[in-house]
Amino acid sequence: EVQLVESGGGLVQAGGSLRLSCAASGFTWDDYSIGWFRQAPGKERVAISFISSPTDAREFYADSVKGRFTISSDNAKNTVYLQMNSLKPEDTAVYYCAAGPPLGFGVDISSVFDSSMDFLGKGTLVTVSS
Numbered sequence: 001e002v003q004l005v006e007s008g009g010g011l012v013q014a015g016g017s018l019r020l021s022c023a024a025s026g027f028t029w030d031d032y033s034i035g036w037f038r039q040a041p042g043k044e045r046v047a048i049s050f051i052s053s054p055t056d057a058r059e060f061y062a063d064s065v066k067g068r069f070t071i072s073s074d075n076a077k078n079t080v081y082l083q084m085n086s087l088k089p090e091d092t093a094v095y096y097c098a099a100g101p102p103l104g105f106g107v108d109i110s111s112v113f114d115s116s117m118d119f120l121g122k123g124t125l126v127t128v129s130s
Helices: none
Strands: 003-007 010-013 018-025 033-039 045-051 059-061 069-074 079-084 093-100 124-129
Touching: 003 093, 018 033, 018 093, 018 124, 033 069, 033 079, 045 069, 059 069
Parallel strands: 010 124
Antiparallel strands: 003 018, 018 079, 033 045, 033 093, 045 059, 069 079, 093 124
């Protein structure tokens, strides 16, 4: 059974930090890109950060999080992390872990859609208070 289990969400004040984790199981980790979407209230789910594949490890970031968020992976644990610093109220959203086809060079993360993902977690809520 494929599972992507997110953890680490919660309530934080603006300017604070959180680290999300996503533990993956049930599929061949090396064959997929893996990363994070988020969905704010009343908005569509959008990709914010991806690793092209765990062995390639090229990183992709949406402009909205570039310089503040860092994606990383622990291949031995089949776990991907999202370190979120300098959080803003507009970062409030449900954050979803996802795995999909490997990303090629020069891919614009805004063209990565949840409909193209093979696996999607159930999400973890991040609330940033002002």
